[in-house]
Amino acid sequence: MAGSSVQVPATTGPALPLIGKSDTKPTWCPGCGDFGVVAAVEMAVKKLAIPSQNIVIVSGIGCSSNLPHFLSSYGFHAIHGRSLPVAEGIRWANHSLTVIATGGDGDGFGIGAGHFIHTMRRNVDMTYVTMDNQIYGLTTGQASPTSMMGQKTKSTPNGVIENPIEPISLALAAGATYVARGFSGDVKQLADLIAGGIRHKGFSFVDALSPCVTYNKINTFDFFRQRVYKLESAGHDPSDPVQAFARSLEWGDKIPIGLFYRTERPTYEDLEEVLSAGPLALQKSGLKGQDALLDEFV
Numbered sequence: 001m002a003g004s005s006v007q008v009p010a011t012t013g014p015a016l017p018l019i020g021k022s023d024t025k026p027t028w029c030p031g032c033g034d035f036g037v038v039a040a041v042e043m044a045v046k047k048l049a050i051p052s053q054n055i056v057i058v059s060g061i062g063c064s065s066n067l068p069h070f071l072s073s074y075g076f077h078a079i080h081g082r083s084l085p086v087a088e089g090i091r092w093a094n095h096s097l098t099v100i101a102t103g104g105d106g107d108g109f110g111i112g113a114g115h116f117i118h119t120m121r122r123n124v125d126m127t128y129v130t131m132d133n134q135i136y137g138l139t140t141g142q143a144s145p146t147s148m149m150g151q152k153t154k155s156t157p158n159g160v161i162e163n164p165i166e167p168i169s170l171a172l173a174a175g176a177t178y179v180a181r182g183f184s185g186d187v188k189q190l191a192d193l194i195a196g197g198i199r200h201k202g203f204s205f206v207d208a209l210s211p212c213v214t215y216n217k218i219n220t221f222d223f224f225r226q227r228v229y230k231l232e233s234a235g236h237d238p239s240d241p242v243q244a245f246a247r248s249l250e251w252g253d254k255i256p257i258g259l260f261y262r263t264e265r266p267t268y269e270d271l272e273e274v275l276s277a278g279p280l281a282l283q284k285s286g287l288k289g290q291d292a293l294l295d296e297f298v
């Protein structure tokens, strides 16, 4: 679990109730796949009984990135493509917190692609859940990095001509230690995958197929219902990176969902000298005369 390396309370003060819905009602279109994802995040965190004051959900910009507003934990709505560096910063300031980043395919695999790769190679102990609708929803229907070849969108009236990014293959290649794909039409499995990711020590990535019912008329709930199959029922071995990579290339009549890969290696927090001594937020600064020092800058 994120924070499993340290045994100190994440925050002090009165315990809050377990995570639940916030007072802010989702602004998503009726039927949007993201409703299934927010339900799955809530179920996963409740299942693990993590106190809400110890959870921070961080997002970028997009329809999907509005998710932190709708749950009662702490949250941070960052800027487009920058959920991961903000989430990493929170982990480094206090790695006894459970940090979950959420966002869209444009946010994570377009403008945020560099952060995606580097956070995985560092194995920062946090969870990243993407709501992959293969379109830019918030900006009303342009092609995204995961839009399929040939798909006609507002920005590609003659069809997409760029090869799509395959998030699972990319995560495997970049060194993520827990790699899964869920479907917002199967909230129970998605919640289990997210809970497994939070429990996992290291960077966990869950790509949730989450249809945009308004701007993507190709990758619909029906499209996925006809194609998805569960890796666990297909004899897949998630400890085998070669098998995981081969499965990640399957996209067509059959689309695998479930846990592709899981492995253990030291986290960034384990290896970084200062962080390995405990959460930064709870350490003494060690600075002498810091007020005078700060006066120089303010």
Ligand SMILES: Cc1ncc(C[n+]2csc(CCOP(=O)(O)OP(=O)(O)O)c2C)c(N)n1
Residues within 6 Å of the ligand: 061, 062, 063, 064, 065, 080, 103, 104, 105, 106, 107, 108, 131, 133, 135, 136, 137, 138, 139, 144, 212
């Ligand atoms: C730096 C910057 N560039 C572009 C935008 C415009 N913009 C906002 S959301 C978005 C894409 C959203 O797509 P995605 O991340 O897939 O989220 P979705 O709305 O589909 O859930 C873009 C291009 C922005 N807000 N900031």
Ligand code: SF4
Residues within 6 Å of the ligand: 027, 028, 029, 031, 032, 033, 034, 063, 064, 133, 137, 138, 211, 212, 213, 214, 215
């Ligand atoms: S535009 Fe698409 S992604 Fe955005 S809320 Fe509506 S259905 Fe969901």
Ligand SMILES: [Mg+2]
Residues within 6 Å of the ligand: 062, 104, 105, 106, 131, 132, 133, 134, 135, 136, 137, 144
């Ligand atoms: Mg999108």
